[in-house]
Amino acid sequence: MTAGKRAVAVLISGRGSNLRALIAAAVADDYPARIALVLSNKPEAEGLEIARAAGIATLVIESRGKARAEFDAEMDAALKSHGIELLCLAGFMRLLTTAFVQAWYGRMINIHPSLLPAFKGTDVHARVVACGVRFTGCSVHFVSPEMDEGPIIAQAVVSVKPEATAEDVAAAVLEQEHALYPQALRLLAEGRLVIEGQRVRIS
Ligand code: GRF
Numbered sequence: 001m002t003a004g005k006r007a008v009a010v011l012i013s014g015r016g017s018n019l020r021a022l023i024a025a026a027v028a029d030d031y032p033a034r035i036a037l038v039l040s041n042k043p044e045a046e047g048l049e050i051a052r053a054a055g056i057a058t059l060v061i062e063s064r065g066k067a068r069a070e071f072d073a074e075m076d077a078a079l080k081s082h083g084i085e086l087l088c089l090a091g092f093m094r095l096l097t098t099a100f101v102q103a104w105y106g107r108m109i110n111i112h113p114s115l116l117p118a119f120k121g122t123d124v125h126a127r128v129v130a131c132g133v134r135f136t137g138c139s140v141h142f143v144s145p146e147m148d149e150g151p152i153i154a155q156a157v158v159s160v161k162p163e164a165t166a167e168d169v170a171a172a173v174l175e176q177e178h179a180l181y182p183q184a185l186r187l188l189a190e191g192r193l194v195i196e197g198q199r200v201r202i203s
Helices: 017-026 047-053 068-081 098-103 124-131 166-189
Strands: 006-012 033-040 057-060 086-089 108-112 135-142 152-159 193-196 199-202
Touching (some): 006 047, 033 068, 033 166, 047 057, 086 166, 152 199
Parallel strands (some): 006 033, 006 086, 033 057, 086 108
Antiparallel strands (some): 108 135
């Protein structure tokens, strides 16, 4: 059943395991969103196969060699032509222009594999292990113009054993990501997230 569900596009650049989790959640009748489009900036992204296998429309808009503004404008036009209401970034490795972020503010969310605001950026789990933190996790947040900032919607915590490697931490965090992202998208699609400055209130 798709009537009444919000139309979501998932933006990817690679593996697509979070995409897979979102697709799995969205097939339930009572889930308030449907994955209407999977958009990749890389033609070789493995996640495209996951989408195709699930019968979801896919679109590749190559970003390589393109100015940011040009790429974002192409993407914006494609999202509008597919009737997309909400965006989930899931391993989308391309910085967005302020104009694009502002146009979608409050309707675009991202998952990051740390407890923000700690460990922004890339190579997170190696830095987590190197710092000897006892706890890490993942965060879903609204996308704002600064990378890995923006009001936090939901977080999950993972404890880090002294002997854990970056790979161990990555696997434990990823498992939490797959549970957390569908929950956060549910709240967004239900219209229950209220942005109040830097904070999100769940109504
Ligand atoms: C995840 O760890 C996510 O938190 C980060 O990029 C990774 C994407 O993995 N933003 P996948 O493509 O969803 O498997």
